[in-house]
Amino acid sequence: MGSVGAKEVPVLLSPEGLRIDGRKLDELRPIRIQVGALHNADGSAFVEWGANKVMAAVYGPREVHPRHLQQNNKAVIQCKYNMAAFAVDERKRPGLDRRSQEISKVIGEAFESVVFAEEYPRTSIDIYIEVLQANAGTRCAGLVAASMALADAGIPMVDLLPAVAVGKIAGKIALDLKKEEDNFGDADLPMALVPQSGRLVLIQMEGHMTEEELSQALELGVQGCREIYEKMKQALRERYATGPIGGSA
Amino acid sequence: MSRGHRPGHRTRGREGSPSSPFGDRTLVLPGEEIRAQGLKPGPGTYRTGGKVYASVLGLLSERPPLVQVIPLSGRYIPKPADTVIGTVTDVQGTFWLLDIGAPRWAPLHMTGTPWQVDVGETERFLRVGDAVVVQIESLEATGRIGVTMNGEGLGKLEGGTIVRISPARIPRVVGRNGSMIDTIRRLTGAEVVVGQNGRVWIGGTPEGIHRVSEVLRIIEENAQHSGLTERVESYLQSTTSTGTRGPEAPPHEHAHRDAPPRVLGAAEPDEDAVDAEDEPPEPSESGGH
Numbered sequence: 001m002g003s004v005g006a007k008e009v010p011v012l013l014s015p016e017g018l019r020i021d022g023r024k025l026d027e028l029r030p031i032r033i034q035v036g037a038l039h040n041a042d043g044s045a046f047v048e049w050g051a052n053k054v055m056a057a058v059y060g061p062r063e064v065h066p067r068h069l070q071q072n073n074k075a076v077i078q079c080k081y082n083m084a085a086f087a088v089d090e091r092k093r094p095g096l097d098r099r100s101q102e103i104s105k106v107i108g109e110a111f112e113s114v115v116f117a118e119e120y121p122r123t124s125i126d127i128y129i130e131v132l133q134a135n136a137g138t139r140c141a142g143l144v145a146a147s148m149a150l151a152d153a154g155i156p157m158v159d160l161l162p163a164v165a166v167g168k169i170a171g172k173i174a175l176d177l178k179k180e181e182d183n184f185g186d187a188d189l190p191m192a193l194v195p196q197s198g199r200l201v202l203i204q205m206e207g208h209m210t211e212e213e214l215s216q217a218l219e220l221g222v223q224g225c226r227e228i229y230e231k232m233k234q235a236l237r238e239r240y241a242t243g244p245i246g247g248s249a
Numbered sequence: 250m251s252r253g254h255r256p257g258h259r260t261r262g263r264e265g266s267p268s269s270p271f272g273d274r275t276l277v278l279p280g281e282e283i284r285a286q287g288l289k290p291g292p293g294t295y296r297t298g299g300k301v302y303a304s305v306l307g308l309l310s311e312r313p314p315l316v317q318v319i320p321l322s323g324r325y326i327p328k329p330a331d332t333v334i335g336t337v338t339d340v341q342g343t344f345w346l347l348d349i350g351a352p353r354w355a356p357l358h359m360t361g362t363p364w365q366v367d368v369g370e371t372e373r374f375l376r377v378g379d380a381v382v383v384q385i386e387s388l389e390a391t392g393r394i395g396v397t398m399n400g401e402g403l404g405k406l407e408g409g410t411i412v413r414i415s416p417a418r419i420p421r422v423v424g425r426n427g428s429m430i431d432t433i434r435r436l437t438g439a440e441v442v443v444g445q446n447g448r449v450w451i452g453g454t455p456e457g458i459h460r461v462s463e464v465l466r467i468i469e470e471n472a473q474h475s476g477l478t479e480r481v482e483s484y485l486q487s488t489t490s491t492g493t494r495g496p497e498a499p500p501h502e503h504a505h506r507d508a509p510p511r512v513l514g515a516a517e518p519d520e521d522a523v524d525a526e527d528e529p530p531e532p533s534e535s536g537g538h
Contacts, residue, residue: 042324061324061352072391116295116304121392123352151279154323156293156304159280196280196302236278236306240321 009184013170020181025174028164028224033144033235035152043153045235047145050178051135056145058153061123069124074117076124079108081142083131103139104129110143110163110192110202116156125155136182137165140190143202144228151236160236162228163192163202166221168209173217175224189217193225274310277303277318285316293318325350325416325446327394331385332402334411334444340372347383350416350446353392357383361397363404380406380450382442406442409452412462414469416447421472422465429468429478436485437461460485 012020019025029050038044041057048054064070069078081103085094107129115125127149129142140163147161167177168187182188187207191200200218209217277283283294285301293305294317303309307320327333327349335347338354346354357375359366361383364374375381382403387395398404414422422443423430434441439457442450451461464481471477 043322063354120352123392151306152322154305154307154320156295157279158295158302158304160278194280197297233278233281237276240276240306 010180011170012181012184013172019169019174021178025172026220026223028176028227029178031144031228031231033148033231035148035235035239041149041153043149043151043155045145045148045152047141047148049137049141049144050176051133052131052138052141053133054138054141054145055130055132056142056149057128057130058125058146058149058155059128060125060153061120061155062126064122064124070122073121075115075120075122077108077112077115077117077127078124079104079111079127079129079146081107081129081131081139083134083138087131087134087138103142106202106204107139107143107146110161111146111150111157113199113201114158114161114194115150116158119156125150134179136177136179136188137190140164140192143192144232148232148235152239159194159196160229160232161192161194161201162225162232163190164221164224164228165190166217166224168207168213168217173209173213173220175220187213187217189214189221191218191221191225193222193229195226195229198222274308276307276321277309278306279304283309283316283318288316289314291315291317293320321417322415324352327351327355327385327388328445329385329388331445332443333383333385333396333446334406334442334448334450335381335383335396335446336411337375337377337379337381340375340377342369342371345371345375347381347396349383349394349396349444350413350448351394353394355383355385355394355396357381357396357398361386361395361399363399375405380409380411382406382444382450402442406450406452409440409450410458410462412449412451412465414447414449414465416445418469418472419443419445419447421468421477422449424478429481432478432482433461433464433485436482437464460488 010020017025032048034046036044037046037055038057041059043058044056046055061075064076069076081100083092083100085092108127111127127146129146131138131142143161143163150157151160164176166189167174167181167185169177169181169185171186174181177185177188185207187205187209189205190202192202193200281303283301283303288311290296290301293303293307294301295304301316303318305318305320306322307318310317310319333349335349335355337345338348339346344356344358347357349355359371362374366374381398383396383398384400384403385394386397421429430441430443437457437460439451439453439461441461449465451458464485467481467484468477471480
């Protein structure tokens, strides 16, 4: 099962059904969320998710730059995902690449479907996601961080946006892949959920799954998202129950 | 700030709601269902599928016939007649654009000033970076914010420093019937102008500016506690005018020129206003408000 060519594949699933880091198939990596980590942004959040470290900052609603992007009936949502050169083992070539452009696009579009942009015509809501350390699942960690930053910035929206990736390792569907599992696994399926409506506003897939596996994966992902959702709400409560409050301080 | 989160363990309780410091008002998050009980969904909420949900993070408030969420964060949302502090971000032929911390820049038309401004001469009166006190005059559906500088207490700010705090905290800075702000002015001798947009201008000696910004930090951090005026009072008395031994002041956002005096005048002769730009400022008519 799950043989991947002649490459040396680490044992992704032990006979006892435990993963490389001892997790069960439906278990998330530990998540820590800090809301309001930055002072100059209108809203911000720092997310540590397994070995991922992601910072998100939200500015706006504010004047649109460049001006021609301005829309008369709603705010434009501009998202920029970036990975630091030091975020991975081998130095990542800094700057824009196809991958970060794609991720910026899909994350921005995910937020377009939950933010009430009509409330702020002719403005821009700018979302910056910086991956400081990467270990698979950075777009989901970025989405979670950005969602917390949007709430911290007081942006009106349908709901927070929890996200998680489900994958297939050693022929089994598993929640929240880490790097080795992503590299040597058979499939990867990141998704983002609107808990209030149960809608998915981001789904991508790499690799192969059967129809049956796909529906199993979606179910597991939704369950994972709901678990993350609770952590997101808890982090916001902690932030706003105590301590200083305020976007730009 | 330490988080009570231990990695490696999933949260047991569903809600994990810590007891609220907001009295009987509940903290709600975007996407949370609100029991509307026959009330109409107001600002900060939305309705779908017959249910009402919060759209922003804030405090639940039932004001029949509306149920609404009062935001706890976010940019300044302008209200008519608010007095705000802005900085000039752009100069055009007949108006200036002001950053007042709102979603949009606010145009200040040359006719909305106490000065006799000719078309194209706007830059002689206000330049990019200058700070002003203005009042919100009109709000349009397009999001355009009209402001005026005609009125008492409005005008250009000279010297001093602008400190930014959350607009939601401004009522605490002013206090009931201005009790807090009076205390601050009395015990520091500094001049303080409070904008409803969360910007506070402080003028006077560097030391006075330092003490007022320290007080603002205290207020912002302890806004949800009662007895704040007493607390500020005891802080200011324990750190008498000389020998401040309070903690480090927070970094100042905008250190406009360090020149001590300021001219806050609606009745400012225009020629002088222009000349004052580059000349050493005349001695101030000191004293607070």
